[in-house]
Amino acid sequence: MDVKKLVIAIVVIFVLFFVISQPRASADFVLNILHLLESAANSVVLFLRSLFT
Structure with missing residues (x-):
């Protein structure tokens, strides 16, 4: 697997985890x-x- 794809996958998983586990904090961060x-x-x-x- 390409390193770039691996890093992108890890970032996407982290963002999804953060959005699912702390939706209020995620919304505040985006705002x-x-x-x-x-x-x-x-x-x-x-x-x-x-x-x-």
Whole structure:
């Protein structure tokens, strides 16, 4: 078995275990990542608006 496929399988199994065993914590983790991405996108937009105004 390829090492890359093995690592991907282990990560998928870990994520599934975490989602099944702690769904509330998993949802909070995903929401935190989405808020971080939203904040980063807003910062980029603000930067670009500052350049062109």
